[in-house]
Amino acid sequence: MSSVIQSRKQILTGQLSILLFAVVAGFLGRTGTLYWTFIFLYFIVYMYLMSKFGQPKYPSSAKATELDKGKPLYEEMRPFEYVSNDKQYASEMQEQMKMMNVSMILSFVVLIYFFLAFGPVTAYIAPKFSDERIGMTVAYLTLFEGSFAISTLGQVYTSRRMKKQNKKPVMINIPRSFSVTTEGIILRGLTSSSGLKFPLDGFKVELNEERKFVELINETDKAIYKVRLYTKSPKKLYDIIMRRREKGSSEKDDEELKPERTQ
Incomplete structure (x- = not known):
């Protein structure tokens, strides 16, 4: 409940x-x-x-299968390895x-x-x-x-x-793994996958290099929902996401980005 x-x-x-x-x-x-x-x-x-x-209905929600058709740009298979090193998370x-x-x-x-x-x-x-x-x-x-x-x-x-108390409930969602394509971000859970389509309308994107994550924040009248992407190279992930959010980002721009996969 x-x-x-x-x-x-x-x-x-x-x-x-x-x-x-x-x-x-x-x-x-x-x-x-x-x-x-x-x-x-x-x-x-x-x-x-x-x-x-x-489950929150994010404004940029999309089927993972649709986003998977895009060109792969980044993938993180073990984000929870970095969660364990984040002392503030507890x-x-x-x-x-x-x-x-x-x-x-x-x-x-x-x-x-x-x-x-x-x-x-x-x-x-x-x-x-x-x-x-x-x-x-x-x-x-x-x-x-x-x-x-x-x-x-x-x-x-x-x-x-x-x-x-002038507070809102804060719900933090950390996927078990995730990948970024030219179409959006695929979030993988235990039994299913979901997706967020670029340009991520309704989200604020924040970078925390010290704690090794990029955070997508969606605030509503009732709560604050955070999709937290822990990874080995948060700055690179942030740059990829911000580039895909920019209007007029072309396939030529994407060709300059070498897909990265962390194990």
């Missing part, structure tokens, strides 16, 4: 998943082991959907960990809520319907909506608290 307040897409996805699980659980998992099985599945699916749709991650801890606390609160509320809610709502399955469906819907409300209120509280 993200500690950054949910987007409309997340809210809609959450409501649809709640409705689906309420119907299925009301007809199949009304008591005992099946109840907790559905609660567990609800948590897993809900958190997956929130994570999937909660302190930066403390703030991000605080938000993750808030999410864990909210999940724990919701779990307790399910444990305590199941009996009273089903005992009060289910008997009001002649069809037990319909009654249990409505009861489940009430339970799931209650958990959604608890989660949302926690996120709103966290967001307002940070706003009072």
Whole structure:
């Protein structure tokens, strides 16, 4: 459960998943082991959907396969080797960990809520319907909506608290590897790849040679998202990115750049 307040897409996805699980659980998992099985599945699916749709939609997003068609200019295969040498990274991650801890606390609160509320809610709502399955469906819907409300209120509280402190959540994304082509930057994760298309509209590009990274910063009303590219040669990477951002950069310019690959 993200500690950054949910987007409309997340809210809609959450409501649809709640409705689906309420119907299925009301007809199949009304008591005992099946109840907790559905609660567990609800948590897993809900958190997956929130994570999937909660990823920031960068203004220059593009498919990695499209960017891979461009001429290769730079590649870093092991950025985390340089992360381990960045002493400031640990302190930066403390703030991000605080938000993750808030999410864990909210999940724990919701779990307790399910444990305590199941009996009273089903005992009060289910008997009001002649069809037990319909009654249990409505009861489940009430339970799931209650958990959604608890989660949302926690996120709103966290967001307002940070706003009072004149802060925004900072989310740092470090790809497991990345490459730069004439078309854009390909970011590779554990299971999938994403891309950012040149000229990187909506991003501010910063160089930190001492800490060995180039950072792409996208700030919204709700949060600050940073794509951090650790590498052996940050200045060279920065120059390549800035050249590709410039208007009128031609293929002739790119021919002067020898592709670099770090192992």
